[in-house]
Amino acid sequence: MSEQRLRIAIQKKGRLSDDTVKLLKACGVKVNLNTQRLIAHSENMPIDILRVRDDDIPGLVMDGVVDLGFIGQNVLEEESMMRAVANEPTAHKVVKELAFGGCRFSLAVDNDFDYQGVESLANLRIATTYVHILKRFMEEANVPYTSCMLTGSVEVAPRAGLADAICDLVSTGATLEANGLKEVEVIYRSTAVLMQREEALSADKQDLVNRILTRIDGVQSAKECKYIMLHAPKANLEAINSLLPGSERPTVMELAGNSDHKSIRRKLYLSFTN
Numbered sequence: 001m002s003e004q005r006l007r008i009a010i011q012k013k014g015r016l017s018d019d020t021v022k023l024l025k026a027c028g029v030k031v032n033l034n035t036q037r038l039i040a041h042s043e044n045m046p047i048d049i050l051r052v053r054d055d056d057i058p059g060l061v062m063d064g065v066v067d068l069g070f071i072g073q074n075v076l077e078e079e080s081m082m083r084a085v086a087n088e089p090t091a092h093k094v095v096k097e098l099a100f101g102g103c104r105f106s107l108a109v110d111n112d113f114d115y116q117g118v119e120s121l122a123n124l125r126i127a128t129t130y131v132h133i134l135k136r137f138m139e140e141a142n143v144p145y146t147s148c149m150l151t152g153s154v155e156v157a158p159r160a161g162l163a164d165a166i167c168d169l170v171s172t173g174a175t176l177e178a179n180g181l182k183e184v185e186v187i188y189r190s191t192a193v194l195m196q197r198e199e200a201l202s203a204d205k206q207d208l209v210n211r212i213l214t215r216i217d218g219v220q221s222a223k224e225c226k227y228i229m230l231h232a233p234k235a236n237l238e239a240i241n242s243l244l245p246g247s248e249r250p251t252v253m254e255l256a257g258n259s260d261h262k263s264i265r266r267k268l269y270l271s272f273t274n
């Protein structure tokens, strides 16, 4: 890998992969990701894309192995807590909050578990990859439990008899459903962010990063803001506006040859939370 090329880590397969690749494409980064290769080289920019497990991304950035990483806030926070305990480097910059990757970090139990509140988990075993965030939550709730750290397939732990409950990331909920589990407590809400290594990049690389950040802004604001246009009876104007989220006033225009109806135009800001 050349030092001159910007190195970006993305999740190989999982919740963030598709949206990250879409965003890179929308930013004009041409790269062929239809191979199994760990590293893909962009055809039109001095960029190398590393495809790894999401859980490895914060560490790669904090160790300066890659320059940028697309990662969920929860995974970043967990890695920061883990490294702080181990006295390993944690420095990094979050350079952009992203409008995708929304997920919850939630406690889940078997569908037939009689869950009455966090106290129902007292002295039980909870499987998770994100032990530090779980520990913080359980300590605040003052509920003693046993932690069982699994780096993958957390959702099969209850059925396999490894744990009584799990704490894992939930995006669509498909994984929980497929494993006969129900989400009972949301302990963290997260979206994706773009993180950059702490150590300064060369001027050329930083220029490229700045260009990418500007493009991300363009892509995100184009997505976040939609116009709606409709024709409606004059008498219903206020009622219609009150149904639309936000406090923006609509633009109202006369319709030629129709005095009862108006043309209404309103900007809508869409939120990307789950």
Ligand code: PRP
Pocket (backbone or CB within 6 Å): 013, 014, 015, 016, 053, 054, 055, 152, 153, 154, 168, 169, 170, 171, 172, 173, 174, 175, 176
């Ligand atoms: C997370 C989590 C579940 C899945 C949940 O995996 O561990 O497997 O997402 O998503 P769903 O609610 O849409 O089914 P992640 O993307 O972090 O992949 P990994 O387990 O390989 O790290």
Ligand code: ZN
Pocket (backbone or CB within 6 Å): 014, 053, 054, 055
């Ligand atoms: Zn993961």
